[in-house]
Amino acid sequence: MTIVIGLTGGIASGKSTADAFFRKKKIPVIDSDKIAHEILNIDYAGYKGVVTEFGCNILNSDKSINRAKLGQIVFNDKQQLERLNAITHPLILKEIQAKITRYKKLGELIVVLDAPLLFEAKARNLCDCSILIALPESEQIKRLMVRDNLTEKDAIARINSQMSLAQKAKLADYVILNTSTIKVLETKLDKLISKIIKESEYGMS
Numbered sequence: 241m242t243i244v245i246g247l248t249g250g251i252a253s254g255k256s257t258a259d260a261f262f263r264k265k266k267i268p269v270i271d272s273d274k275i276a277h278e279i280l281n282i283d284y285a286g287y288k289g290v291v292t293e294f295g296c297n298i299l300n301s302d303k304s305i306n307r308a309k310l311g312q313i314v315f316n317d318k319q320q321l322e323r324l325n326a327i328t329h330p331l332i333l334k335e336i337q338a339k340i341t342r343y344k345k346l347g348e349l350i351v352v353l354d355a356p357l358l359f360e361a362k363a364r365n366l367c368d369c370s371i372l373i374a375l376p377e378s379e380q381i382k383r384l385m386v387r388d389n390l391t392e393k394d395a396i397a398r399i400n401s402q403m404s405l406a407q408k409a410k411l412a413d414y415v416i417l418n419t420s421t422i423k424v425l426e427t428k429l430d431k432l433i434s435k436i437i438k439e440s441e442y443g444m445s
């Protein structure tokens with residue numbers, strides 16, 4: 241049996257940092273941001289729909305989609321974000337589903353699905369349990385500004401385009417606070433994974 245663990249959190253809460261740890265432990269990770277990028281490549285399923293909807297102004301000179309430009313549009317306008325989600329989410333979910341099926345066929349014990357929009361995009365239904373990586377918003381803003389070189393205003397706009405961490409905490413099976421060091425985060429993840437495996441052995445998950 242394969243345990244599918246949905247990993248979520250707000251933007252810059254530490255999901256990719258957790259992914260790196262899982263990969264170190266040879267646990268396969270499905271990265272939904274990566275899938276979202278792939279489907280926007282020229283010749284991929286999302287490209288035409290997005291260009292039809294948002295126009296040629298979001299293209300680079302080589303006709304590839306300029307994600308930074310598209311991000312500036314959608315993260316500052318809820319309606320535009322909903323239009324983008326309507327095109328991309330069904331394609332992303334389909335690809336996630338295919339990858340989960342493949343890992344199950346390979347007989348993996350655990351697969352982690354990293355999905356920032358696990359709850360919003362209904363990807364939780366594909367998982368056996370969910371982990372939320374959380375931190376106070378002030379720290380989230382700081383980490384996001386440093387990592388992506390954003391102004392405070394842009395960082396807040398991105399955070400506000402997602403369900404709040406407090407709401408997500410109510411929906412998650414497990415919450416991990418990422419306020420200390422990366423080493424502490426890894427120790428917490430390690431313990432939690434062991435607990436999830438143990439519980440699944442007893443048929444409790």
Ligand SMILES: CC(C)(COP(=O)(O)OP(=O)(O)OC[C@H]1O[C@@H](n2cnc3c(N)ncnc32)[C@H](O)[C@@H]1O)[C@@H](O)C(=O)NCCC(=O)NCCS
Pocket residue numbers: 250251252272273276277280307308310311314321324325328329332355356357361398401402
């Ligand atoms: C808007 C886009 C072009 C910006 O691309 P860019 O490379 O600048 O950012 P990236 O994709 O790495 O996303 C960074 C973070 O932004 C947040 N984010 C991305 N998309 C969304 C969204 N639709 N709603 C809320 N937050 C989002 C997530 O926390 C994500 O980890 C891109 O994020 C996109 O196509 N989003 C729509 C698809 C989607 O929902 N992806 C999330 C995974 S399901």
Ligand SMILES: Nc1ncnc2c1ncn2[C@@H]1O[C@H](COP(=O)(O)OP(=O)(O)OP(=O)(O)O)[C@@H](O)[C@H]1O
Pocket residue numbers: 249250251252253254255256257258273356383384387418419420421422423425
């Ligand atoms: N415990 C920590 N202490 C200090 N910095 C951290 C910690 N955990 C993560 N970071 C840093 O915070 C930033 C955001 O982390 P990360 O990229 O893992 O977030 P994410 O949830 O994957 O973001 P996104 O939603 O954009 O994909 C990164 O620069 C990362 O190195």
